[in-house]
Amino acid sequence: DGAVDVLELYGAAKVPHRNRDGLARMFGRSASAVVLKEGNTGGGFGVRGELYPEDFLVCLAALRLRRPVKWIEDRREHLMAANHSREQHHHASAAFDAEGRILAVEDTFYLDQGAYVRTHGARVAEMTMAMVPGPYRVPTYRSICHFRLTNKTPAATYRAPGRFEGTVVRERLIDAVADRLGLDRVTVRRRNLIAAAEMPFDRKLRALGSEIVYDSGDYPRLLDKALAQIGWEALQTELRRRRAAGELVGCGIAIFVEKGGLGPMDGTRVTVDATGAVELVTGGSAVGQGFATAMAQICADTLGLDYRRVRVVSGQTDRIQYGIGAHASRASVMTGNATHAAALKVRAKALDVAASLLQASPDELDILDGVVVHRDLPGGGSISLAEIARHLAPDSPMLGERDPGLAAEGWFRTEHMTYPYGVQIGIIRIDAETGEATVERFLLAYDIGRSINPMLVEGQLVGGFVQGLGGALCEEFRYDEHGQPLSATLADYALPTAREVPAVEVLVTEDAPSPLNPLGIKSVGEGGINGVGAVIAAAIDDAIGLPGAVTRLPVTPQRLRTLINAAAQRKRSLLSTEKRGSQ
Known part of the structure; x- marks a missing residue:
């Protein structure tokens, strides 16, 4: 806007304040002379957490031409140029005793970063190294990452970066x-799980500038609940019966630790106007996760009114000076607790004003449906938040020494992330002729600490599962021998459809609220995807009777046919050996 010398960028970045600051530095402008506004475009999943070259170039063109400039990316361009992820090659080994207890884990892996490093730097490598130990005691651990640049599209974060890969390993x-010890896989897991009494558990590792200290958790308890929910023993009996009848069916299980609530801080501003409407301005971002609904609920619950009266403003750098956006499953923990802090201040101010008007102590008052009432005197005097806001107008005789307005800022700071955790169990049926793997049943068990909105939690978990299903069975960006992309359309880049998605069972528990924030919240955005690859790999092994068969994801029908043939060849070899031995 040349009239006021403000550069405005409208787009889909989920870190608008960070991108604003980056662009301001590049163009030598003050932060107030650059404004970013995030559109309501839905999911982010890592790709939107970047400052892309086009973001800079469209601004440069607008400044040079002194007129609005619009840049449009088509699907082919997006598939080729937006961040890729997941290509890691691991060589992992473990030492263990005769009872299956882990003594040491060593993991050396190669990460294909693509042609150059983007704004996420080596974050995926760092998270992979930090989260491989997961929910288990690992007395000795070493991880080495070879961070390699290649002639491919640059890579960065994608939902549960480093955790999806680390959980598979x-x-x-x-x-x-x-398998090596001839022990039950659940038994081995149970023997190695960190106990609730060991919390908080210091991993002696760092990631994203934070010490890895598991804040709370009861992993064995969630495992027991998941096994009971799926009917584990009866399920194993049924699968053995089906395999004996010739079906290729199997079951996989994975236990994992997630992370969320990345700091260091977040802030919000809550304002009640003279009509009683509430505005919540945040530095967070909406990426399809129900952000506005969850923040409105926290604000409304704290203030004592209907959440539908709360208007949430996000993704606009000219409305609030500071913000980190939405990434690393931080919104519910960081923005949620900042919202809680701001709403508490507004509540206290409202009760203070009401106390002087109702001739009562603030401790004797409560707020119900936006009206301040006597806690122990039903039908007594009352006053609405709208009336209190009017009494706090700058020209109100009631204002006194108070600051005008029924409004407050709230901040939440933290030094450590939160660590939710989950158990996933899946049943796979394989068509031996086509190599198609069908998920018959899948359980997502997840401890969230405290749930703000159960429906949103379930939606996040199931949505994450579907993305994990794609990564486990079909999604792959391929190149030819000359480095030319072969997956530049949705006809070539296979996504799971409703046909491939089973009815997912969800078990959400609140057994281990986080002690690191007043609301006890952890996070859920990446929990649904974390263990899916590991579960499906294990289920395929179980179905074809070849332990350790799956060493690469996705397990496409072509690759699965190869594994089925290898399993059949191994079975024939074993039968041949047995016959020679009996002669």
């Missing part, structure tokens, strides 16, 4: 230990 190792 860890759970494959646990299954290998069970």
